[in-house]
Amino acid sequence: MSIFPSSDARRQRRTAKNRDRSQANRPQHRQRLKQPRTVEKPVSNQQQKSNRLPLLRLLLVWSVLMGTCVAMGIKLYRLQVIHAPKLFAQARKQQLTSIPGFVIRRPVVDCNQNVLAMDRLVYHLYARPGQFNLSKEKIAARLAPLLQSSPTQLVKRFNQPSNSIRLTSVVPEEMFPQIDSLTIDGKKVRGLELVPQFSRFYPQHTLLADIVGYVNTDREGKAGVEASHNQQLESLVKPIPSLSRDGNNEIMSYSVPDNFAEVDDTRLELTVDLRLQRAAQAALSKQLKAVQAKRGSVIVMDARDGSILAMVDEPSYDPNEFYKYDFELFRNWAISDLYEPGSTFKPLNVAIALELKAIHPNEIFPDPDTIKIGGRIIKNADPEPYKELSVAGILQHSSNVGMVQIAQRISPATYYDWLKKLGLGQSLATDLAAVAPSQIKSKKQFVTYPIEPATASFGQGFALTPIKLVQLHAALANGGKLVTPHVVRGRFDSNGHPQWQPTLPTPQQVFSPSVAKTVLEMMETVVTQGSGKSVRIPGYRIAGKTGTAQKASARGGYDSTAKITSFVSILPVDAPRYVILAVIDEPTKVPKGQLIRGSTTAVPVVKSVIDALISTERIPPNQPTQRIQNSEFGIRN
C-alpha cells in the first residue's frame, strides 16, 4: 500500500473545490434552469483528517529509522574508534594461540629398518592435593592400578608438603584419556595435571645400548650414536607465533604457514644387523657366565668398507632407565678401553716382516722354549718341545719365541715406524663417540731397549682398543687397506632416498694384497691345525688367531692371574669379507683339564657368531657339504 494519497482522491478534492467555487458565484435563478445531474458528495472533515495521517506515519517511521541508524552509528563509533585498540587486543588474545618450537629426535633404525630408538609421547603426571574435590584415599585407590603403585604409597605422596607433586613421568600416550577423564562417583577428579613431553624409547633395552647410547633428561645425546650424531638426529620443529583458533578451539586454516603439515620422515640408518647383534649378545653373555669373566666384547665388521654389523659389550645398561646404572657402564669398552692384544697381533707382525722381506713365508725357525733378550727371558705360553716351526707354525702354536726371532730380523726403528704406520699411538678415525687413541711407548725407548720390540712382537708392551685391532685385521682381509670403522650408513627418508651420508676418508693401503693374502692363508692353518680348531665349520674356509695376554697391573708390571683372552676370525678365506673379534676380560673358570686361553674362552663365542653370520648374511659354503640332487625334487635339467 502506497503511503501517498491516490490521484483519485486528489481529483475528487479538486473537483469538489471547483464545484463549490462555481456554485457560490452562480446566480440563484440560473440554478433553477440547470438540468438536474448527479452531484458528488462533499468531502467530510474526517476524511480530510485521514488524508493527513499517512504523512504523520511517514514522519514517525522515518524518525524511528533515522534514530536507530544514528544510535547504531554512535555505538559503532564507540566500538570501532574509541574502544577499538582495547577490544582488538582482547579478541586477539582469545583467538590467537602459538605453538612453541621444540626438538624431536629422529628414529634410529638398523640395516633392516628395525627401530632401535624412537621418540614417544609420554605425560608427566602432577598431583595438586589442594585442588582435590574428593578424598585423597578415593583418588589414590583409583589411580594406584593405573600407575602400578599401591594406594597407601600414593596417599603418602599426596601428604607431602608441596603444592605440586610429580607422581610419574612416564604415563603412556594411550593411558592419557583414562587419567584425564578420571571420574569417581560420577564426579570428575580435579587436581591432576598431565603435561605432555617427548621421551626417547629403546625397544631392545640393553641390546644396543653401547652402539645407540642414551639421551639424558634434558634430551641431549650422551653416549653412542645419540651423542656422536646428535645433529643428524635432532629435528627442530619451528615455532608458530600466531595461529588463529575458532570458537571450538580448532585451528583456522588460513593462519597456518605453508609447511605446517610437513612431516620429517627421515631416519638415521645404522650398518648394524639386529639379528646378528642379538645372536652375538646371547653367545657372549652365556660364555661370560660360563667362564665367570668380568666383562666381554664382540665386534663383527665388514672388512670391505668398515661397516660394523654387530658390536656387543657385556655387562651393559638399559638406556630407557640409564639413571639406574653405574656411570662406568655408559662407556663402550670396545672403543674406549685399551688392552694389550697379545697373540692376536702376531699375524700383523708377520705381515710387517713379509712386507719388509725380512722373512720368507716358507722359512723355518728354531723354536726353543725360551729366548733371552736384553737380560730377560721370554717364554712360550705353552711349553712344548717343538724343534722347528714354519712362519705358519709360529702362528698355529702361538710361539712367542718364534715371533721374537722374526722381530729380530727388523731394525727396531723400522719396526716402530711400521707400528706407527698402522696407527698405533694415534686416535682412530671413526664415527663412534669417545674412541680412545691407542698407546705405544716412545720411539727412543723402543729403539734403546731390545726388550721393547721383542715384547711388541707377541702383542704386549703397547695398548689398543678392540675396534682398532679389528681395523688392523680387516686390512689383512681386504687386501691391505685401513678402512674406517663406522656404524652409521646415513639418514634416509621413507622412500629410501639419502638425505645425508657420511663421507669416509679414503682407505690407506698399508700392506700389499699379496702379503695380506699370504698371512690370511697362514691364519687359516691356525683354524685347521692350530689353536682355533673348535671354530671350524664344514664347507667354510675360516681364518683366525687366538690371543691370551697378561693384564697390566695398577702397581706396574703384569698381573700374574688376570688375563685377557681373545679370538679374531676372518671369513671366508676365498673371498674375505667379515672380521669377528671376541675379547673376554679376566675369565676365571674353564672346564677341568683346560687352561684359560683364547681357544677355551673366546673361540666358542666367535663360533656362535659365525653360525649366526652365515645364516643372516646367507654366506654360501665354499665346498657344499649337502648337495641336493635336483632329481629329488623331480626337476629335469
Place this chain on the structure above:
Amino acid sequence: MAKAPKTRVSNRQRQKPVPANAKSVRSLSSSRSAPVWLTNLRHLQNRCAAVTALLVTALLVAYGWSAYSQSSWQEAHSQLEDLKKQERQLMQKNEVLKNDLATQAQQPETGLVYPSPAEAIALEPASQTTRAPKPVSPATQPPRLTSLPLGY
C-alpha cells in the same frame, strides 16, 4: 396558414452544443511518456537489483565454500594428528612385540635353536642352459567351448 411563433434564441444557444460535463472533466492522456531521467533511473534500479542478486549469490557461495573448506581442513588436520599418533604407537608396539618374541625364543624351554650352517641347505645355481622353445602341441591349444556347462 399560420406561422410558427418565433422563439427567441440566445446567441449562446446558437452556438455549437457543448457536453454538460465539459468543464468538470479533463481528459488525461493515458499514454503520457515519463521523463527521461526517471526512465534511466528505473533502468539503473533494475540493473542494480540484478547485480545485487548476483553479488548476494556469490557472497553466499563464497561464504559456504570458506566455511566448508575450513571444516574439511580441520577434519583433515585432526586426521593427520591421529595418524601421527597411530604411527608412533604402531611403531612402538611392533618393536616391543618383536623384541618380546625374540627374547622368548632365546629361552631354552621354547625348544628353539639358532640356525646353524650344518642344517642349512645349499643349492648350486642351475646351469644357464638355453632351452629350445617347445613346439606347440594340440594339447596346449585352448579347449573347445561346449554349449552345455559341466557340473561337479
